[in-house]
Amino acid sequence: MRTKHLILILIGVIIATIVFIAFGPAGEPNDSFKNIVVHTHQQLKEFQENLRVGLERKKLEIDPKYLLLLGFTSSKDAQDQDQRQGEHSNAADKSSRHQRPDANSATRAEQEMGDQRGGHRSQEAITFGGQQRGQRKRITTPHNGTKSNFTVVTYVLEGQTASAILLAQNIASKLPSESLLIYDLGVSEEQLRALGAYCNSSRCSVITYDLSEFPSFVSDQRTHAFRPIVIKDALMRARSVLFMENHMRVRGSHHEFQELQKRAAVHGVLGWNTVTAVSSLTHPKMFEYFESDSENFIFLRMVDLDVVFFADTLFVTEKILLPWLKCCLTQECIDPIGAQSNGCKFNKKPSYRYSGCHGYDESAFNIVLGLTWHLDNSMYSLPSDSSWNIFYKETLEKATRILESRRRNSSEASDHPFTDD
Structure with a gap:
């Protein structure tokens, strides 16, 4: 019986200690307890924000140069891609929020492709069917001939x-x-x-x-x-x-x-x-x-x-x-x-x-x-x-x-x- 009473007293002391720590004399939350709650809430918000940013980073965005190489010049994909990259850069750096996104990257890519085309034109094509075989031609530019x-x-x-x-x-x-x-x-x-x-x-x-x-x-x-x-x-x-x-x-x-x-x-x-x-x-x-x-x-x-x-x-x-x-x-x-x-x-x-x-x-x-x-x-x-x-x-x-x-x-x-x- 004595052991049972001792256990009950011990449980009561523990409960009283927890209540005393949680609440001050006036029944208001204790500062330390309040800080714990605020800090935990802050960590949860940071975790949610990091998770959101992590998911955003997994968007499929590629260099507009590749879109041009693949013949997407007739669509607005290259421009849309460039605009999204500009917006992402502005969001990452608030001090440059009012700067214009680089709207000329697709144009630069097009110029790069023009330079590549010039280099490839100098190479001779491999032909079959009895024609003369020249230097091996490597194609990288979009086809724009008859389909x-x-x-x-x-x-x-x-x-x-x-x-x-x-x-x-x-x-x-x-x-x-x-x-x-x-x-x-x-x-x-x-x-x-x-x-x-x-x-x-x-x-x-x-x-x-x-x-x-x-x-x-x-x-x-x-x-x-x-x-x-x-x-x-x-x-x-x-x-x-x-x-x-x-x-x-x-x-x-x-x-x-x-x-x-x-x-x-x-x-x-x-x-x-x-x-x-x-x-x-x-x-x-x-x-x-x-x-x-x-x-x-x-x-x-x-x-x-x-x-x-x-x-x-x-x-x-x-x-x-x-x-x-x-x-x-x-x-x-x-x-x-x-x-x-x-x-x-x-x-x-x-x-x-x-x-x-x-x-x-x-x-x-x-x-x-x-x-x-x-x-x-x-x-x-x-x-x-x-x-x-x-x-x-x-x-x-x-x-x-x-x-x-x-x-x-x-x-x-x-x-x-x-x-x-």
Whole structure:
């Protein structure tokens, strides 16, 4: 009993001490307690402000020079970008609030491009089809010539020439009335000559595109940040394009192909979706740059970039290509800290949780598509297992083997690339 009474007395003393500390003799809050409350409230406000500033810093803003290089000169994007940068600078420094933003940066960028064009004009183009081969011309300036109606577009990197050659033969066989545009993104002179021997007709051409004008990370094969650049440049040359990775092949009829072109023209973009959720293959930090959250994408199927139709419309340019390019030209967006492309763990439950693998440019593309069409993938894609998927993959190893067999005049039917199997 004595112990029980002692505990009760001790509790009473503690309660009385707390009340005495909290309130003075007149029942008013004690100064020290009041200071604690004020200080805590101040810290909370600072935390909220830092959080707000942190989110603001994750906006997609790029140098207007890149917008000009990508052919956005006909829109107000460069000026809007410059104005936003000026406003941000003024907000950071109140003493210069009344100074005018630098409204001439886009003009300066245009002048820089003019200087670059002058340098590139002095170089001779590589030509195929029996014409004289001169110095290698590297294209960096927007195309402003006549547009074709449609073209198939791909790119080739060092070591991928065999795949590009077989794609050129595949297009010539299955889609003989369509043109193919191959972007050389850094192959050797020897491989370029080999490619030129096969891509030597009016319906097949090679463009050596210089990525050095863009940030160095754009050339990283891991992130594929160069893919939207290739697509945007191609859309300045044709009214609509079919972008294909060089390891893809066509096996359907030309009639089926035309039907897909019609479908793609409806909304401007048409790809093929997989069963994997966008949230599973996208690093959570990328969503922050689009002011969204991974939870919004847990039921949205991922569209891969192996085969995608694009139309050159104002809607596609401003709603799809522009935000996609802005992310791909912002290193923290395209390649968040901790992102990797291997070590995927698809056995996690539920399956839409982040797998540990990031899709880089593909992830950014899918976020843009999802936000543009309010997470309705039927507006821009078809299921990969549908009968409308007339494309299939051919590995680089197989393409190399086929090419070597042909060079040895081998006629093994099992190695023929144009089967419907």
